[in-house]
Amino acid sequence: AAGLIEGIPTVSGQIEFIAEVADAIGAVDEASLAFNISPAYICGDLDDDGIVNILDIILLINYKFKDGAAPDPMESANVDGIGAVDILDVVYLVNYKFKGGPAPACQ
Numbered sequence: 001a002a003g004l005i006e007g008i009p010t011v012s013g014q015i016e017f018i019a020e021v022a023d024a025i026g027a028v029d030e031a032s033l034a035f036n037i038s039p040a041y042i043c044g045d046l047d048d049d050g051i052v053n054i055l056d057i058i059l060l061i062n063y064k065f066k067d068g069a070a071p072d073p074m075e076s077a078n079v080d081g082i083g084a085v086d087i088l089d090v091v092y093l094v095n096y097k098f099k100g101g102p103a104p105a106c107q
Contacts, residue, residue, distance in 0.1 A: 012036075019033050044103075
C-alpha cells in the first residue's frame with residue numbers, strides 16, 4: 001500500500017513485476033517493471049567468485065577446522081540459516097552440491 005519494496009537479496013538476477021496504482025477516485029493504472037538485484041553476497045559463495053562450488057566448501061572447512069580465514073561477510077557461510085556457522089553448514093553445502101539437497105538459505 002505504501003509503494004515500498006523491501007527485503008534482503010541473497011541471489012543476483014533480474015526481478016520482473018507488475019506495479020498497479022489507484023487514485024482516490026478509483027482510477028487504476030499498471031505497468032510492467034524490472035530491476036536487477038546485486039546482493040552484498042551470494043549465500044554459500046564464501047570466496048565471492050559468483051558461484052557456489054567445492055572451493056567454498058574447502059574454505060569453510062579451513063575456517064572451521066584449520067584456522068583459515070573467516071568468510072567475509074560471515075553471513076554467506078550460514079548456509080543452513082540456523083544461526084552459528086558450524087559443521088552443519090559444511091554438511092549442508094556438501095548435500096547441496098553433491099546430493100541434490102536444498103539451496104543455501106542464509107539469514
